[in-house]
Amino acid sequence: MLNGTHLVAGEWIGSDNSFSNEPVSGEADQFAVGTVELVNRAVEQAEAAFASYSSLARSERAKFLRAIGDEIDARGDAITQTGMKETGLPEARLIGERGRTVGQLKLFADHIEAGDYLDRRHDPALPDRAPLPRPDLRLMQRPVGPVAVFGASNFPLAFSTAGGDTAAALAAGCPVVVKGHSAHPGVSDLVAQAIDAARIACGLHPGVFSQIQGGNRAVGQALVQHPLIKAVGFTGSLGGGRALFDLCASRPEPIPFFGELGSVNPMFILDSALGGRGGDIAAGWAGSLTMGAGQFCTNPGIAVVKAGPEADAFIEAAAAALEKVDSQVMLTGGIASAYHSGRDRVAGSAGVRTVLTTICDLRNATPYLFATTGAQWLADEELGEEVFGPLGMVVVVESDDERMKVAQSLQGQLTATIHMDDADAPLARDLLPVLERKAGRLLVNGFPTGVEVCDSMVHGGPYPASTNFGATSVGTMSIRRFLRPVCYQNIPESILPDDLR
Numbered sequence: 001m002l003n004g005t006h007l008v009a010g011e012w013i014g015s016d017n018s019f020s021n022e023p024v025s026g027e028a029d030q031f032a033v034g035t036v037e038l039v040n041r042a043v044e045q046a047e048a049a050f051a052s053y054s055s056l057a058r059s060e061r062a063k064f065l066r067a068i069g070d071e072i073d074a075r076g077d078a079i080t081q082t083g084m085k086e087t088g089l090p091e092a093r094l095i096g097e098r099g100r101t102v103g104q105l106k107l108f109a110d111h112i113e114a115g116d117y118l119d120r121r122h123d124p125a126l127p128d129r130a131p132l133p134r135p136d137l138r139l140m141q142r143p144v145g146p147v148a149v150f151g152a153s154n155f156p157l158a159f160s161t162a163g164g165d166t167a168a169a170l171a172a173g174c175p176v177v178v179k180g181h182s183a184h185p186g187v188s189d190l191v192a193q194a195i196d197a198a199r200i201a202c203g204l205h206p207g208v209f210s211q212i213q214g215g216n217r218a219v220g221q222a223l224v225q226h227p228l229i230k231a232v233g234f235t236g237s238l239g240g241g242r243a244l245f246d247l248c249a250s251r252p253e254p255i256p257f258f259g260e261l262g263s264v265n266p267m268f269i270l271d272s273a274l275g276g277r278g279g280d281i282a283a284g285w286a287g288s289l290t291m292g293a294g295q296f297c298t299n300p301g302i303a304v305v306k307a308g309p310e311a312d313a314f315i316e317a318a319a320a321a322l323e324k325v326d327s328q329v330m331l332t333g334g335i336a337s338a339y340h341s342g343r344d345r346v347a348g349s350a351g352v353r354t355v356l357t358t359i360c361d362l363r364n365a366t367p368y369l370f371a372t373t374g375a376q377w378l379a380d381e382e383l384g385e386e387v388f389g390p391l392g393m394v395v396v397v398e399s400d401d402e403r404m405k406v407a408q409s410l411q412g413q414l415t416a417t418i419h420m421d422d423a424d425a426p427l428a429r430d431l432l433p434v435l436e437r438k439a440g441r442l443l444v445n446g447f448p449t450g451v452e453v454c455d456s457m458v459h460g461g462p463y464p465a466s467t468n469f470g471a472t473s474v475g476t477m478s479i480r481r482f483l484r485p486v487c488y489q490n491i492p493e494s495i496l497p498d499d500l501r
């Protein structure tokens with residue numbers, strides 16, 4: 001059952017004002033609006049929990065993470081039903097996303113038990129070294145302190161209340177305060193109940209986890225500016241991420257803001273691949289572009305091909321495949337209306353040809369396809385901006401040289417893809433080092449939607465894909481965002497942290 005309130009250090013607390021979710025059908029549910037006073041309480045309690053939680057044995061933290069996963073699964077049906085109602089996402093997708101969310105909690109449990117993430121180093125003392133002796137030096141990664149987490153609208157589970165950021169921060173030993181996303185307050189409420197049940201079962205300090213619901217932008221702003229918050233994990237839009245990043249940087253004590261933002265995820269379809277199997281690639285692209293109504297940060301919005309009959313055939317095949325995709329409901333009315341304005345902006349840009357456009361209802365999306373030349377793309381920076389939804393753009397270049405210029409002109413991306421055959425290897429070899437500087441993940445002959453949660457994953461990239469190109473928000477390496485190295489010099493065994501003895 002929904003509480004409709006905030007979870008502040010083990011207490012479910014309401015507030016004077018309420019906001020409602022946006023159900024696809026049926027009655028809206030009411031939720032308490034967040035306040036700055038509740039943010040302050042939650043963060044102070046997170047700091048109060050830090051000493052005990054950060055020094056808890058790794059096996060105990062792992063137990064907590066696994067218990068959260070079990071408690072989420074125990075509420076699985078309610079979470080799926082509420083998610084379908086307030087996000088419009090289909091049942092199978094929500095069940096799959098729950099599996100991923102629980103899976104990543106358990107992956108982090110295994111990861112911290114293994115202990116490699118501590119990156120322990122030891123330079124033993126050299127008292128007789130000349131001209132100067134060396135002291136005993138040890139290094140280990142330690143948790144940074146209370147962490148603020150902002151979920152994204154498009155992943156109500158995997159990038160939200162108990163999503164990757166929360167799992168990584170709790171695994172690292174950091175208490176978490178979540179700012180609930182206003183697009184899915186019901187799912188956030190149920191997942192917060194699961195976390196609190198796990199916390200009680202594990203006998204942990206209540207300040208280890210709090211969630212303040214949204215409905216008030218001042219909540220997020222106060223959270224990132226609170227002096228006791230030491231890092232922020234954010235997944236969302238470029239505009240929102242940049243505003244909060246700037247607030248973090250302008251604090252008296254600036255803190256790291258790990259924002260995973262938008263991306264157009266370009267695909268370069270090289271000549272031999274285009275000629276030999278352009279139709280298949282176009283059909284695969286249409287599937288990836290329209291999955292989940294295109295509401296994926298890894299949605300491949302741009303396809304770059306070389307001019308000629310093969311490029312024309314590719315555009316036709318993509319349009320034919322996209323035309324068959326039904327209208328899909330979007331996460332919120334606001335996201336759908338931003339999608340429709342994005343389409344109008346692109347359609348109105350000079351030198352852009354509309355290949356496929358259809359009318360759709362207010363909260364729905366149908367795919368749109370546009371085409372432009374390499375020269376026009378290079379002349380108009382706005383064409384490289386993300387339109388969140390199933391909108392594709394084919395960039396038709398005149399030469400290998402122009403293709404390279406398009407690659408060099410790209411902003412930072414989460415992913416970049418090359419479609420190639422053996423005969424394309426010389427071109428691909430030139431392209432790879434350019435794309436390596438642009439994206440966090442490079443793919444060949446695949447589509448970037450579907451992000452594996454594992455040790456080798458990088459979900460990040462140069463700005464604006466993320467605000468911190470040295471980090472990832474998916475996979476075990478994401479724990480590093482909430483750790484900092486501490487050097488212990490000549491510290492006697494009797495007082496060294498257990499993990500360093």
Ligand code: NAP
Nearest residue numbers: 152153181182214217220221236237240243260261262297
């Ligand atoms: P969003 O509108 O930026 O919202 C994210 C969170 O930030 C929400 O809690 C929102 O509060 C808050 N927020 C936004 N602007 C704020 C401001 N100026 N001050 C204070 N708080 C603010 O993003 P979204 O609609 O959830 O997500 C869609 C975007 O996320 C797309 O662009 C997509 O590509 C991107 N995305 C990126 C990744 C990735 O890993 N890189 C993954 C998924 C999605 P409210 O609840 O009040 O709106």
